[in-house]
Structure formats: C-alpha cells, structure tokens
Amino acid sequence: MTERVGFGMRPGSGSPAEEETSSAGEPLPPDASIDLAKERADSQVDEVLDALDRELVGLVPVKTRIREIAALLLIDRVRERFGIDSGRPNLHMCFTGSPGTGKTTVAVRLAELLHRLGYVRRGHLVSVTRDDLVGQYVGHTAPKTKEVLKRAMGGVLFIDEAYYLYRAENERDYGQEAIEILLQVMENQRDDLVVVLAGYKDRMDSFFSSNPGMSSRIAHHIDFPDYAAGELEEIGTMMMEREGYRLDPAAEPVFREYVERRRKQPRFANARSVRNAIERARLRHANRLLDAGGSVDRAELTTLRADDFLGSRVFGAGS
Amino acid sequence: MRVTQGTFSYLPDFTDEEITKQIAYALDRDWPCSVEFTDDPHPRNSYWEMWGLPMFDLKDPAGVLLEVNECRKAYPNHYIRLNAYDARYGRQTTALQFIVQRPAEEPGFRLDRTEVSDRRTQYTTHPYALDRPQGDRYPTS
Numbered sequence: 033m034t035e036r037v038g039f040g041m042r043p044g045s046g047s048p049a050e051e052e053t054s055s056a057g058e059p060l061p062p063d064a065s066i067d068l069a070k071e072r073a074d075s076q077v078d079e080v081l082d083a084l085d086r087e088l089v090g091l092v093p094v095k096t097r098i099r100e101i102a103a104l105l106l107i108d109r110v111r112e113r114f115g116i117d118s119g120r121p122n123l124h125m126c127f128t129g130s131p132g133t134g135k136t137t138v139a140v141r142l143a144e145l146l147h148r149l150g151y152v153r154r155g156h157l158v159s160v161t162r163d164d165l166v167g168q169y170v171g172h173t174a175p176k177t178k179e180v181l182k183r184a185m186g187g188v189l190f191i192d193e194a195y196y197l198y199r200a201e202n203e204r205d206y207g208q209e210a211i212e213i214l215l216q217v218m219e220n221q222r223d224d225l226v227v228v229l230a231g232y233k234d235r236m237d238s239f240f241s242s243n244p245g246m247s248s249r250i251a252h253h254i255d256f257p258d259y260a261a262g263e264l265e266e267i268g269t270m271m272m273e274r275e276g277y278r279l280d281p282a283a284e285p286v287f288r289e290y291v292e293r294r295r296k297q298p299r300f301a302n303a304r305s306v307r308n309a310i311e312r313a314r315l316r317h318a319n320r321l322l323d324a325g326g327s328v329d330r331a332e333l334t335t336l337r338a339d340d341f342l343g344s345r346v347f348g349a350g351s
Numbered sequence: 352m353r354v355t356q357g358t359f360s361y362l363p364d365f366t367d368e369e370i371t372k373q374i375a376y377a378l379d380r381d382w383p384c385s386v387e388f389t390d391d392p393h394p395r396n397s398y399w400e401m402w403g404l405p406m407f408d409l410k411d412p413a414g415v416l417l418e419v420n421e422c423r424k425a426y427p428n429h430y431i432r433l434n435a436y437d438a439r440y441g442r443q444t445t446a447l448q449f450i451v452q453r454p455a456e457e458p459g460f461r462l463d464r465t466e467v468s469d470r471r472t473q474y475t476t477h478p479y480a481l482d483r484p485q486g487d488r489y490p491t492s
Contacts, residue, residue: 153411153413154410154411156410175403179406181414182406182409182413182414182415182417182418183408183409183410183414185409185410185411185413185414185417186410186411186412186413186414187410187411221413221417223413224411224413224414225413
C-alpha cells in the first residue's frame with residue numbers, strides 16, 4: 033500500500049505490460065548476424081532448463097522435448113528479427129504417464145519457460161479438472177468452461193485427468209460440450225493460451241480415439257516414463273533434504289529395499305508413493321523420539337533411522 | 352451528438368490495442384473488469400445491463416477483450432462500456448470506466464420545456480433515441 037492511488041491520471045506512469053512490448057523495429061538486413069549465445073543468455077531460458085534438470089530426476093524424454101521446444105522458440109525469435117515470418121508454432125501438449133511421474137510439476141516449469149521465451153504473456157498455470165469445466169445442468173457448462181479459459185489466458189491451462197471430460201457411456205454428458213469449446217479456443221486463440229492435457233496413458237489413448245479432433249490439435253504428445261529404483265531413491269533423498277531431514281547411513285540400504293519392495297506392490301504411484309513413505313517415516317520418527325523421552329539434539333531431530341522405515345507394512349511389520 | 356462519459360471521455364474512441372493496454376493496467380492492479388451495455392444514452396441512466404458476471408482472477412487482458420468482442424457481436428449498435436472495480440478497503444468503487452463501443456449514429460438530445468404553475472419552466476433532457484422501443488433504438492444502417 034505504499035503506492036498512492038488517486039483518481040487523476042498521472043503522466044508517464046505506464047503499466048508494466050506496456051514496457052514488455054518488444055521493440056518492433058525495422059527487420060535486420062539479410063547480411064546481419066546475431067550472437068545466439070547472447071540471445072540465449074538474454075532470455076534466461078537456461079535458468080529454467082537447468083532448474084528442470086536439477087530438481088527433476090530422470091524423465092529424459094520429457095526434458096529432451098522441452099529443450100527442443102525452447103530451442104525452437106528461441107530460433108523463431110531470432111528469425112523474427114530478420115523479418116522471417118514463421119507463424120506461431122502449435123504448443124498444445126498432452127502429458128501421459130503413470131501416477132506420480134511429475135506431470136504437474138513439469139507443467140509449472142513449462143509455463144515459466146514459455147513466459148521467458150515470450151510465447152505466453154503471463155506465464156501462470158491454471159490447473160483444473162473435469163469439475164471446473166463441466167456444469168451440472170443444461171447451459172451451465174459453456175459459461176463455466178469459458179470462465180476457466182479466460183482465467184488461463186496469457187498462461188497455461190493444465191487439465192488434469194482430461195479423459196474424464198468424455199464419458200462414452202453417457203452420450204448426453206455435458207463433457208462433450210466442454211470439449212467443443214476447448215477445441216474452438218485451442219484453434220482460434222492459440223496466441224492467448226497453451227492447453228496441456230494430462231492423464232494416464234491407456235485412458236488418454238481411448239479419450240483421443242473417441243475425440244480425433246482433439247488429438248490432431250495437439251502437437252506434442254509427451255510420455256512420462258516410470259522411474260527406475262535408483263531414481264526413486266534420489267527423489268526420496270531430495271524430498272527429505274527439502275523437509276530438513278537426512279537419512280542415517282545405516283538406513284540407506286533399508287530405504288533402497290523399501291523402494292524395491294514398494295514398486296512391486298499394487299497402486300504404486302512413483303514419486304507420490306515415495307513422498308507418502310517419507311511422511312509415514314516422519315510420523316514414526318516423531319513417535320520414537322517422544323517414546324524415548326529425555327533430551328534431543330539437532331542431529332536426532334533431523335535423522336531418519338532404519339527403524340522408521342522398517343515399521344512399514346511393506347516389510348511385513350504392522351498392519 | 353457524441354455521448355461522453357466515464358474515464359477518457361474527451362479522448363477519441365480507443366482502438367482494441369489501446370483498450371487492451373487499459374485492461375492490462377486494471378488487471379495489474381487487481382481490479383476485476385466487467386462489461387455492460389445499454390441503448391439508453393441518458394446521462395442519468397447509470398445502471399446498464401450486465402454482460403455476464405464481473406470477471407475475477409483474470410491475469411491477461413485477452414480474456415476481457417474476448418467478452419468485449421462477444422458483447423459487440425451480440426449488440427453491434429449499442430453502447431458498451433468496460434468497468435474496472437477497485438475492491439480495496441478504503442476505495443471500493445469503480446476505478447476505471449470507459450465506453451468501448453457506441454452506435455454508428457447518435458441522434459443526441461432535445462431539451463423539453465414544460466410550463467407549470469406561476470409561469471415556472473421545468474426542463475427535461477430527452478434522448479431522441481428513446482422515442483423508439485428498446486432494442487430498436489439504433490437501427491443498423
């Protein structure tokens with residue numbers, strides 16, 4: 033509230049959006065050359081890509097594709113400076129993969145990346161599911177979907193579990209209406225938003241086979257592979273670090289064993305299962321400290337021991 | 352006669368680009384925008400019809416401009432204005448309001464004089480457009 037608001041118009045106080053508009057000057061002469069490295073540094077795209085590499089374990093095909101998209105947008109920007117008109121690339125995407133493979137996390141990064149490259153104007157992510165798009169009675173769906181689309185403009189619209197939009201068993205389902213509006217906006221207002229659909233592979237496949245129009249309007253189908261055991265371990269270590277815990281060296285083989293066993297069990301949700309395992313280990317850790325009584329030091333408070341993982345039902349203990 | 356009201360009333364009509372910048376200004380300050388229309392140009396007609404609900408949580412002007420264009424399409428010969436509301440405590444009022452579309456021809460107003468008792472005169476501003484029924488006031492030429 034430091035800024036004083038008055039009713040009068042003050043000269044020279046342009047809105048931030050105004051400053052963003054790039055200098056649409058003369059196109060460069062054909063014999064000019066542009067330093068790509070400098071252009072790359074200016075866009076600060078490497079920061080996002082490096083963060084993506086650093087903070088997300090594995091996911092090589094995903095990272096490769098995102099690097100390619102970043103390269104394309106960067107080159108397009110340079111081409112534009114020479115006055116070569118290449119049209120806007122279609123960047124609607126579909127993320128498929130098992131639960132907990134980082135689809136949402138990548139979408140957030142993607143929004144930021146596209147913003148830095150100037151493809152979207154704001155770079156926020158609006159994450160929705162069927163509930164936010166489809167109404168409950170006739171005439172309710174269109175305004176609802178449009179409102180969500182309006183909110184997402186200038187950024188990325190992330191539709192989680194998109195296959196729920198279409199219910200094959202009920203032909204009067206309003207989901208179809210939402211899909212139609214979505215298609216129309218995806219086609220006509222490509223400048224204003226990027227739509228990312230996400231869902232499990234098999235169900236997305238059947239969703240696309242019943243909505244061929246949707247499939248053809250999406251240029252990038254990116255599949256998120258399941259994590260290998262080593263990658264899950266790395267993810268677990270990163271999660272613990274972020275929450276101010278560390279693994280007792282003696283507990284490392286136990287944690288590895290835990291991941292191995294958990295992977296083979298039903299309803300395994302990759303990184304999400306690892307996070308839940310750590311949550312439960314934290315519970316046992318806290319319980320153990322309280323039961324022991326006495327005084328604790330900093331090391332005790334931050335170290336997860338083998339016992340904290342061995343208590344899990346994965347090892348046959350407990351219920 | 353060109354009807355003027357709201358912010359920027361004495362400036363020429365804005366282009367879409369200029370409107371977008373104004374919307375961006377409003378959204379940057381967290382003022383939700385709304386679109387209203389009417390075909391009654393009387394200055395005392397402050398309650399215009401709402402075109403949909405006010406738009407909250409928008410980040411980008413494209414969404415607001417979309418509604419402005421939808422409204423233009425539905426009412427090509429009405430007045431359409433854009434409101435931006437500042438909900439902050441201490442202000443809580445329309446912060447910005449300007450006309451984004453006006454009919455091609457604005458016939459203007461006439462002054463009616465009514466003589467009442469004791470040779471007093473009462474004056475009324477009467478928009479010529481009001482002589483026709485609602486919805487028919489600005490015929491498409």
